[in-house]
Amino acid sequence: PAGEPRPLMLLVLGQSNAGNHGGEQVPLPLARPPSVTITDGNACWRVSDPLPGGTGRHQSIWSRLEHALAARGSQREVVLVLLAVESTSIDDWTRIGSPLSSQVDQTLRRLQGRTFDFVLWQQGESDARQGTSASEYIARWRVLEVRLRAAGVNAPVLAAMSTRCRNDSGVAVRQAIRNVAALQSGVHLGPDTDVLEGLLREDDCHFSPMGLDAAAALWAESITSRWP
Secondary structure (H helix, E strand, C coil): CCCCCCCEEEEEEECHHHCCCECCCCCCCCCCCCEEEEECCCCEEEEECCCCCECCCCECCHHHHHHHHHCCCCCCCEEEEEEECCCCCHHHHHCCCCHHHHHHHHHHHHCCCCCCCEEEEECCHHHHHHCCCHHHHHHHHHHHHHHHHHCCCCCCEEEEECCCCCCCCCHHHHHHHHHHHHHCCCEEEEEEHHHCCHHHEECCCEECHHHHHHHHHHHHHHHHHHCC
16 A cells, blocks of 8 residues: 555575474464465465475464564565575585475576565575585575576575584584675675574574574564665
8 A cells, every 4th residue: 555665575595494493392373373475476475384485384483574673663564485495505505406406496487577675595504514615605605696696686685694403513604604795795694593592492403482583583683784
């Protein structure tokens, strides 16, 4: 309707912590669960967790994002396209012929002509556990960014520091993300969700319900700090 702020359009990409793997140790809430608008590039649906486009059958960051943004003064509806697949590496996202790489291409074709405000990237746990070097991660990330831009997705990318999942160190991947954000004008550091520890995690990997709230708040802070 006239006079209402336009929706905040987001393309969300990543692995399990970007999907529906949060709060796996508790039942899904039954009373007035949070919701968000999902689009496939054509139609839109107002849905609650688990969200279409992400693996997992439990809870997500993104159903909480609209509330977290409202707490920072936003009145914009959140509309997102989600592609989040558990246990995937940067190689899975970019290697020609991999199932996920093909899914990325299909998703980008569906989105032709869509304008996004931001691309949100929440991935890195698999590469931290596999010991992917900073140089390899950067090279693979650049392949993904080229594909995004070639498909007409020109929105700035917010890349989370998201490397923690029962691993000792994500130093190389964290450094890679810092370097990409420092050297490429269209990529910016998003939230550092690695700082969410203790009761904010389940099994030292996926977010608990409290952790999901905290992650949504960190994402809301990153998004509002970059609004034009």
